[in-house]
Amino acid sequence: MRVGRFELGPGAIILIFLVMAGLVYVGLDKLGVMDKVKDTVNPPGDKVGDSKIPEKRANLGDYKDIPGSEVKAPEKTTDNPEVVIGIWTWQTVSGLIDAVGGPGKSGDHKDSCLCQAGITNTQLVVQNDTAEQVKALAAGQMQLVTTTGDQSAVDIAGANKLLRGNKAKVIWSGGYSFGEDCLMGPESWKKDPQLARGSVIVTAVPYCDWNVTVNWASDNQIPVNPNEEVYDPQAINFVNAVDHIEAAQKFVKNSKVSLTNLATNKKEDFSIDAVATWTPGDVTAAKERSKVTYKGKQEKLQKIVSTKEYSYMMPNILFGNEDWLNQHRDYVKTLLRCIARSNEKIKTDDNYLKNRIAPLNALTFNVEGAGPTFWYDYFKGKTEDDVFLGGSRVNNLAEVKHLFGLANNLPIEQSIFGITYTDHAKRLQKILPNRLESYAAVKDVVDLSFIKDISDEQSATPVYQAKFEGGQNTGTVVRANYQITFPSGSATVTSSETKVLEEIRSLLIRASDTKVILYGHTDNLGDDATNMRLSKERAQSVWQWLKKSDPSGVNINDNRLQTIDGFGPTKPLPSNQNRDEKERAANRRVEIVLK
Numbered sequence: 001m002r003v004g005r006f007e008l009g010p011g012a013i014i015l016i017f018l019v020m021a022g023l024v025y026v027g028l029d030k031l032g033v034m035d036k037v038k039d040t041v042n043p044p045g046d047k048v049g050d051s052k053i054p055e056k057r058a059n060l061g062d063y064k065d066i067p068g069s070e071v072k073a074p075e076k077t078t079d080n081p082e083v084v085i086g087i088w089t090w091q092t093v094s095g096l097i098d099a100v101g102g103p104g105k106s107g108d109h110k111d112s113c114l115c116q117a118g119i120t121n122t123q124l125v126v127q128n129d130t131a132e133q134v135k136a137l138a139a140g141q142m143q144l145v146t147t148t149g150d151q152s153a154v155d156i157a158g159a160n161k162l163l164r165g166n167k168a169k170v171i172w173s174g175g176y177s178f179g180e181d182c183l184m185g186p187e188s189w190k191k192d193p194q195l196a197r198g199s200v201i202v203t204a205v206p207y208c209d210w211n212v213t214v215n216w217a218s219d220n221q222i223p224v225n226p227n228e229e230v231y232d233p234q235a236i237n238f239v240n241a242v243d244h245i246e247a248a249q250k251f252v253k254n255s256k257v258s259l260t261n262l263a264t265n266k267k268e269d270f271s272i273d274a275v276a277t278w279t280p281g282d283v284t285a286a287k288e289r290s291k292v293t294y295k296g297k298q299e300k301l302q303k304i305v306s307t308k309e310y311s312y313m314m315p316n317i318l319f320g321n322e323d324w325l326n327q328h329r330d331y332v333k334t335l336l337r338c339i340a341r342s343n344e345k346i347k348t349d350d351n352y353l354k355n356r357i358a359p360l361n362a363l364t365f366n367v368e369g370a371g372p373t374f375w376y377d378y379f380k381g382k383t384e385d386d387v388f389l390g391g392s393r394v395n396n397l398a399e400v401k402h403l404f405g406l407a408n409n410l411p412i413e414q415s416i417f418g419i420t421y422t423d424h425a426k427r428l429q430k431i432l433p434n435r436l437e438s439y440a441a442v443k444d445v446v447d448l449s450f451i452k453d454i455s456d457e458q459s460a461t462p463v464y465q466a467k468f469e470g471g472q473n474t475g476t477v478v479r480a481n482y483q484i485t486f487p488s489g490s491a492t493v494t495s496s497e498t499k500v501l502e503e504i505r506s507l508l509i510r511a512s513d514t515k516v517i518l519y520g521h522t523d524n525l526g527d528d529a530t531n532m533r534l535s536k537e538r539a540q541s542v543w544q545w546l547k548k549s550d551p552s553g554v555n556i557n558d559n560r561l562q563t564i565d566g567f568g569p570t571k572p573l574p575s576n577q578n579r580d581e582k583e584r585a586a587n588r589r590v591e592i593v594l595k
Contacts (some may be wrong), residue, residue, distance in 0.1 A: 066359045069098065069109075070352060071345050073116030074337040079330035083122040085318075086133035086145040089365045090278075091379045091392040092175030092316035093124075093146065094357050095343035099335070100124055102360045113338035119331065126365060128243060130155045138162035143324055148177070149315040149403075149417055150211050153425035153439040156319065163321055166440050169447035170319040170417070172336055173403050175343065176464075177278070177314040179381050179391020182306030183213045184251075184285050185274030186292050186299040190475035193220040196274075196304075199294070200231070200257060202239040202250045203276035206435055208314065209244060211424055213276045215313065216305045218427055219478045219507055219594075226431045231259035231270060239272060248281035252288040274304070279378050279390045280370060286387045301387070308381075308391055309477045309594070311466065311513040312416050312555060315395075315403055322447060332450050340457050343394040347461050353379065397451070398459035404448055407463075408551045416555070418442045419506045465554050466513040477514050478507065478594040481573070484542065485588065489530075491537035493545050501542065504592060505549045505556070512555045514594035518543055520566035521591060523584035528568055536566025542590050562595060 085100075087093045100122055101109025107120025114122055125142070127133050133145035134155055147155040152170065159168035189196050193216070203210045205228070217224050217236050225235040239257050241247035256269035273294050275285050282303070290301050307314045325332055346353050358376035365375070378390025401407040405415030412418050421442045428436045482504055484497050493501065508516065520535035520542075543564055550556040572578060572587045 066102075067352075067356045068111035069101065069113055069116075069342075069356070070349075071098065071113045071338065071341045073113045074334055074341075076116075076118035077330045077334045078118060079328055079334070080119050080121055081143070081328055081331060083119075083143045083331070084136070084141060085122065085124050086127045086130075086136060086142045087124050087364075088128050088130075088146055089126060089367060090146075090177070090316065091180075091361060091375065092177065092394060094175070094346055094353075094361060094379070094392070095339045095394050096174055096318075097124065097360050097364050098342040098346070098357055099338035102363050113342060114335065117334050117338060119334060122335070124364060131158060134159045134162065137168075137321060143328075144318055144320045146174075147317050147319070148208050148211075149173070149317050149420035150215075150313055150424040151208055152317050152319070152445070153421050154206075154428065154436050156445050157436060157439045159319070159321075160440060166444045167322045168319050168445060169322045169325060170317050170445055171325065171332065171447055171450045172318040172339065173395055173400050173417070174316040174318065174339060175392060175394035176311065176316065177208070177307035177391070178311060178393045179303075179306045179308035179388055180279035180282060180378065181208050181212050181314055182278070182282055182308075183209070183216060183274060183276045183304045184282060184301055184387075185304045186294040186297075187302035187304075188294070188297075188299055189274075189304045190302060193304075193476060193479065194222065196236055197222055198233040198235075198237075199273040200237045200239060200259075200270045201274040201276055202241055202272050203247050204243050205238055205240045206428060206432055207243075209247070209276035209278055209281075210238070212305060212307065212310065212313070214427055214431065215310065215424070215510065216478070219480060219511075221480050224431055229260060231261045231268065233261070233263050237270075244277040244281040245284075247275050247277045248284040251275035251277075251285050254289065280367060280374070282389050283378065286384065286389060290385065303387055303389075304475075305477055306388075306391070308388065309513050310511050311464075312403075313420055313510040315417065315420065317417075319445075325447065325450075329450070329453075333453050336450055337454050337457060340395075340397045340400070340454070340459075344396045344458075344460055346394050347396060393464060396459040396461060397454065397457045398461075399463050400451055401455075402463045402552060402554065404446065404451065406448060406451065410551070412443050412446055412448075414549075416509055417446070419509055421445070423506055423510070463552070463554050466560070468513075468515060468559060474595065476593060476595060477511060478592065480507075481589045481591050483586065483589050484538070486534075486538055486541075489534070491534060491541045493541050501545055501549075504542070504590075505546055507592070507594075508546060508560075509550070509555045511594055512560075514560070515562040516543075516560045517563045517593035517595065518561070518565075519563075519571075519591040519593075521571060521587055521589050522566075522568050523587045524569040524572075524578040525584065528570075531568035532566055532570075534566070535568045536564070539564050539566055539590055 099113045100106045101112030106112050106114035106122040130147045136142040137145050156168045160166050223235040225232040225237045254272050261268045354376050358372040361375040362372045379392050381391035403416050425439050482500050518539045520539035522531040522535045546556050576583045578584050
């Protein structure tokens, strides 16, 4: 074949054909055409490994004496589609379970709120892997699915990819993890988080409890090693598990882990020092390996940090495909009214929680050895051998509005959900960029119209606020320094420091159940007496800015403030002698300690 002045042989012709075919394929793939072709051949939900809705579980037990629902149903709807809702083994969905009535369809439970409201075709499926829930959502096998607020950027990005657009919309929050998601390790870490450098922690990477650990490490400015093949003595290192149950089992077994030590460049065996897990994994870890030997010293196993301290970090989130949601607005609003009313009942009637909700949760979760007493105890949280285990809370409508910023007309970016969604997404992209290449802006992943449409629902109990009872808040949850620049001789906060201040605000809101200590520091230039005064005034200015940034007063308020003081130039950073401008700038800072 001749092209212009060139004579092409068979090999060159084949090569040109392959290159052109490749370019066409890339172009079609970019346009999403190839995905459609693939799905036609092998639809989502039918691929190997795709989600299948499990058969009804065996051995559900026999709880015939469960009291009936005492929740008044809303006005009946005629919008009664077939609906499957994916849930985790997580008691923040207690109100949803109550509304449905337990395993089976809502119509099987004539007294349930949903059945009374005309909804008979809704059922729950326990699936602890949200990636599988998302596949079922895209395949039309599930209509609503759950995840956590901090994890939602990952799961919604996965859903939007399968749904071909920003169609996944968050519409509700059932409650919060309130202690059960945790990092458990040597108790010395509670006094000094920096002692966790060089540790090996087993957890399911990169899910909820890993998130707790990464948040805690980042807030304490401790590096995290993302490579599970190597050991970094200056960082927190991870060993992977498939889920929170296996993480607890691996921790208890404590088999040696072979990793390449970056300090010696040799393969070495390491013990597992700590576990990040959630209930019932925390109960297993505490009862079956109550002591750990860390760096040659035997110590008691303790909860180092959990969603008890990070009390607004991990909301339960309910989301679905906007196309389906808008087709069934009456159904969705009726469902949300029932959940809100059930959650209000749970919050105000302990007998209802004990005698109805706990057995329903036992039936629905169907975890071996975990009956109603187990779920009742660990919903409320229980201290055993000085270790607090479990802990969940549920949301009424007022708390849902607070989460999404509706109560104070906050932009969604500044709401609690905006913080949990965005903060962790940024961290994950930094640590494991291949796990989250991109994510939608938070304003594009919520549809708050359903919440607004049921705003006439009454909330008898106020939005949860930390109580700080005596004897608590003794350990150090976070100790970190933030550089904040003030005009010379002034304690006025300037707009140039907004980014740093918002970073501190996000920390304080996520960790709302911690007491706050604020210290101001300066460099060694100028008069010492003036610097001492200025450093305290600057710490006070920062606190005033932080309080003003929370118009609700729920998450940042004076009840949290334990100490505020200034040290002038008397406590420079370790190894810092104010020898040059770089060192002096590092000493012009605010130190935050959360207890």
